[in-house]
Amino acid sequence: MNLPIRDGQDETIEVHLSMVGGLRRLVGVGRERLTVPSVTRIRDVVSVLSDRHPELGELLDGGDAIEDGRVVLLLNGRNLLLFDDPDRLLQQGDKLVLTHPLGGG
Numbered sequence: 615m616n617l618p619i620r621d622g623q624d625e626t627i628e629v630h631l632s633m634v635g636g637l638r639r640l641v642g643v644g645r646e647r648l649t650v651p652s653v654t655r656i657r658d659v660v661s662v663l664s665d666r667h668p669e670l671g672e673l674l675d676g677g678d679a680i681e682d683g684r685v686v687l688l689l690n691g692r693n694l695l696l697f698d699d700p701d702r703l704l705q706q707g708d709k710l711v712l713t714h715p716l717g718g719g
Contacts, residue, residue, distance in 0.1 A: 625652040627706040631659070633670075634713045637685070641667040650704065656689065657700040659710065670712075686713050 631646045638644045648659065657677060664671030679685040680694065687694040688711040694700060 626650060627652050627654070627704060627708075629654075629659070629704050629706075629708040629710060631663075632709070632711045634711060636714055637670065637673075637712050640673065641670050643667075652703075654704050655701050656687070656694065656698070656704060656710070659704070660687070660700075663712075683715060686715050687711070688713070 626649050629648050629650060631648055633641060633644060650659065660674060660677050660680065664674050664676070673679060674685060677700065680687045680700070683695065688709075689698050689702075690709050691711075692698065
């Protein structure tokens with residue numbers, strides 16, 4: 615999947631996205647390689663995924679589901695909410711994982 619490149623955004627990067635558990639079943643895809651402009655924020659990818667997979671978009675609720683913890687977004691193995699900013703620019707080779715929160719006890 616590719617994000618549109620706007621004027622002045624000639625450089626692109628490649629990032630990897632995985633969806634696990636119920637999210638994978640929901641969209642029917644477990645992994646996608648994304649080629650995006652080098653100025654792409656994490657938030658931008660969430661928006662594009664919502665457009666590409668409407669059923670996922672409904673669940674993500676405009677990104678609110680990530681911000682309130684209903685869906686977990688990991689960036690390079692770290693929980694976005696705890697360690698990063700959704701407005702952070704993605705870097706070449708970043709790995710994003712979307713999953714439901716895990717519970718146990």
